[in-house]
Amino acid sequence: MAKKRVVTTTINGDTHEFLCQPRQTLLETLRDVLGLTGTKEGCSNGNCGACTVHLNGRPVDSCLVLGVEVEGAEIRTIEGVACGSHLDEVQEAFLEGAALQCGICTPGFIMQTESLLDENPNPTEDEIRFYLAGNLCRCTGYDKIVRSVQCAAEKRQTANVGDH
């Protein structure tokens, strides 16, 4: 058995030091070593996007990243989206728009939407569908998700205008 490695990383703004085997994925490390079970396992082969997290600011499928690879990296997971009990605009929009049924895909969709709106604050429907193509949902039929992303974009723009 390969020796466990010590990995130091920043997750949702906090420094974490943990032990993991080289063969453990980032997804397994988050869930089984660190107890951050908000990130979900779907297909475990990079098709469904349920395990999407941000790695150094980019959305990735955490099932296709090794835990040992994230030494020194910055990670953001679904646990880092809400501020205490205050949901962010994307989470609110998904709730209000009923963009989820069983909920397994939701953390991945929310993380992917966060990346989309950071890159492109006012996406068209086509741009939303293209950017979210790596996230699968077997319940909603996607229309409610797309509408909720549009709603989140509006909420965020309104909030940003209010800030100035």
Add this chain to the structure above:
Amino acid sequence: MRDFEYEAPTTLANAIAVLAKNNGSARPLAGGTDLIDHVRCGRLEPDVVVDVKKIDELNVLELNDSGLRLGAATPCYRIYGCPEISQQYAALTDSCRIIGGIQIQSRASVGGNICNSGPAADSTPSVIVLGGICVIEGPGGRREVPAEEFCTGPGKNVLKPGELLVEIKFPARPANSGSHYRRFIPRNEMDIAVVGVGASVVLDDSKENIVSARVALGAVAPTPLYVPAVGDAIAGQPANEDTLRKAGAVAKELVTPITDMRGTAEYRVHLTGVLTERVLQAAISRARGEAICTKIGH
């Protein structure tokens, strides 16, 4: 997942040493989007995984007067994130934008795509038509292999044990040139090509005649397939519909596709003709400075 050791060398020399020492039982890890899946499902059984992303040479992305240097581990998003590369090496960025979804493009590399050596690899036809040269380093030193000679069979390539693809070099683009890559898939995104076609053309100063062209095809042969006969058939010809039809007809004669869950051999031959015409037309439009629509189905 299978147990393995993990090494993350920071120099090329150390990476080659680790790969050579393990004589074939070590696998390089770039974006991991193929490797980790292959190890998990047992298709690959490495004893050591060598993370090559911390090596400067493999992260190069440099565009200058003599061409483009693309480090083998450079992820897709960095490539299409560069407007100059998207403009000059458009086929390459067409490919990078449709490999997997956005999450995959955060990690997956063009170097990894060619080393995985799948017949349907989306970026390899583009690398071939843009004249990519694979720079390989190993215990025996450095050597260069044209991209069209790199893959030797499904999942097989010219790399010997201990060798590593370091970068892909592209020559500077000639004046009046344009390129495009397009694949046919039944979905809009996130699928493996039924057929993929890359093309690059150079027009004369009138932009009415083809000086030279390179075409490469995906998913219609055991490897991504460079078809020089298509370029030969249309070099010196006017850039019109008759010429493109001829190109499509020549391409159809050169492919040896199989029938599988994605399509029959007959269907793939038909698609080869249609896509060759359309992709060449788009490359010609780009060479004329015209914008093309890359939306699926257009």
